[in-house]
Amino acid sequence: MEILHLLADEAAQVGSSLIGSLNPTILGLIFGGSLLGLLVGAIPGLTATMALALLINLSYGMQLQNAVAFLLAVYIGAVSGGLNAAIMINIPGTPSAAATCLDGFPLAKQGKGGLAIGTGIIASFVGTLFSILVMIFLSPLIYRIALRFGHWELFLLALFGIMICGTLSAGKDPLKGWIVGFLGFGAAMVGMEQIFAYPRLTFGFLQLKGGIPLIPALIGVFGVSEFLAVLQEEVAYKIEGRVGKVIPPMREFIPLIPSAIRSGIIGVVIGAIPGAGEDIGSWLSYDVGKRRSKKGHLFGTGSYEGLVCSEVANNAVIGGAMIPLLTLAVPGSPPSAMFLAAVWLHGVRPGPMLNFENPGFLPLVAAMLILGSLAMLVWGLTLAKPMVAVLKIKREILLPIVIPLTVIGAYAGGVRIFDVYLMLAFGVLGYVLRQMDYPLAPLVLGLILGPLADTSFRRALQQSRGAVLPLLERPIGLILIACVVWLIWTGAKRTKQYYAEKAIADAAEDAAAAAADLK
């Protein structure tokens, strides 16, 4: 009963937040942000994280409510915008739309590009809305659990966060994901620590005493490195077929409802896992959909169901990613890490205490997500044809303009040129890691969770006077330890298997080359 009251109260707060947001300024920011997000998302190679990295600087001077509205609209727009390029040129605008290529492009080749875009946009809208509902009803319950977290549990949560993020984002080689996650922890050790204000690893730089600023680091890792990686590749593409009719008939959607619900659930769950991101949600949902659907054999040949599986899931990750972000201060995806950095700048500290310190923040986020998804729906359906025209602009013209925007973004937060140099250093680091097949999401998550892990670990030890055994008796902690051990066990097995397969493939390649030489 108490829970029902809590949920009803939450829904009422979201409703009043929604009504309160219906003013020209916020609506203008939402529609503007959504359009900018869609544009960045439509450009092949540029991710939703990049969109937020480029546009975060615009939010510095805004009031909190306006900044939240703008950034969330950009986020939703960018995740959804990736489908235009995926469908029309078979290159995903964002990695989250990669699975969309499989059915979207065949549809475009059949002359149904417009209908595919329309279906994808409506699926994206449904996915976002579904995840917002889950977020509204699940977050208060997680807050209740999170309030029971002590220092030990918070440390284990941070550890679990980077371990699972490393495992999921590194694909077959979790070891690399873990290495990058711990490197993020290492980078977070720079600056004055939170218990004694003792400066660590500052190397005499006064500017590093406050630690590595999150926004320049994020812009470097996702913005600069992406710019270099994308422009380095020569990708030739041509737009396939005509766009044609965009809005699909409603009766087409009725058989797709079960797939949409399943994909929504998968998206929310993947979103709630720290650092997993939209692309993983989309692929997993597509794979499950293909195996579960009665028409699974049509997936990959231009199936609307396949398209819906991918697009509902990648957008459902948005609301899912907000759940751990708002309740535990652990971002569920790289773009949500960007959003976290932005709201920190506005003095809001998400986490278990958020409901006490900023009681209206969660309803505000939910209301802005609803409005943002509506704006995306309107733009996505009305601007489908002009959006395809954007794909005709050469990347060599658009991408260089990205760099001045990243410089402004890095500089404007702290008004220090040092932050721009730091952004560049992280950009180079991100680029090198990318080239060596290391995932970048764990690095960022490590940077965010590092101070929490460090402080919580030492405070927990202080409380238990150095004894580890009392800490092991705490039930939530035990569950988290079991999860971490399981991740290490399965990850180590996967890594071993991957390297064994690689060694066999290398040996086969050598043998084939030797045979060719003999001939």
Next chain:
Amino acid sequence: MTGRVHKGSGADYISALCLIVFGAAFSIAALRMRVFNNSLLVSPGLFPLILGGVFILLGLLLFRSAALRGGREQAFHVLGKEHLNAFFSSPRVRKGTVLLLLVVAYVVAVGYFPFLWATAGYLIVTFLYLKAMKLHWSILLALAAAWAITAAFRDLFRIPMP
């Protein structure tokens, strides 16, 4: 070994060695972080010390797997003169390096010149290098973009500019 370069093992071998050295350096730095003669338990160096150990452990794991895949031989081959020459003369690497150098030059320039002119200069050179447009269009678009960015951020959104 046939002298063929397989993607990964040589790079893994080298990065594992770097990680081990980094972990050792991190641990040494952590041991110097004690304050107020407090016990190690609450010392600011405790967590970095553990992290240093974790880096060494992960580095050893990567090193072992890379070595089993012939990483040592691959690393020597990759760092050999012939391979390095081929690597740096590949168009992809050259393009990435030039673009990176242009970004570095721009970031340095922003510290010394007005943002508008540094941006316009950077955009002109980058457009020309990427052969995005003809010279006059490159200059026109670069100036227009630099002016638009400066005006929008400084005057419209009142964002502090470098």
